[in-house]
Amino acid sequence: MNAQMVLTMGQEALIMLLMVSAPVLGVVLVVGLLVSLFQAVTQINEATLAFVPKLVAAMAVFAIAGPWMLSVLVDYIRRTFEAIPSAVM
Structure with a gap:
C-alpha cells in the first residue's frame, strides 16, 4: 500500500460522505430557515416548533x-474490501 492509494481511498470516502449527507x-437547513423565518414573523419562540419540523423533514x-444512501455506502464498503488484497501485496 502506497501513499497514493491511501489518499485516493480517503478522497473517495470524503466524497461519498458528502454525497450521502447532502x-x-x-432539507433540514431549508426547513430550519423557513421555521426561523416563521418564528421571526410571528414572534413565537417555542423550542419544539423549531425541532419537530426538522425531525419530520x-x-x-x-x-x-x-435506499440510495444505503446502496452508496454498500458499494463503497464492497470496493474497499475488494481492494484489501491489492493493498496488502
Whole structure:
C-alpha cells in the first residue's frame, strides 16, 4: 500500500460522505430557515416548533433517499474490501 492509494481511498470516502449527507442536511437547513423565518414573523419562540419540523423533514428524506444512501455506502464498503488484497501485496 502506497501513499497514493491511501489518499485516493480517503478522497473517495470524503466524497461519498458528502454525497450521502447532502440531501438530509440540505432539507433540514431549508426547513430550519423557513421555521426561523416563521418564528421571526410571528414572534413565537417555542423550542419544539423549531425541532419537530426538522425531525419530520429528516425522517422523510431518510424514507425517500434511504435506499440510495444505503446502496452508496454498500458499494463503497464492497470496493474497499475488494481492494484489501491489492493493498496488502
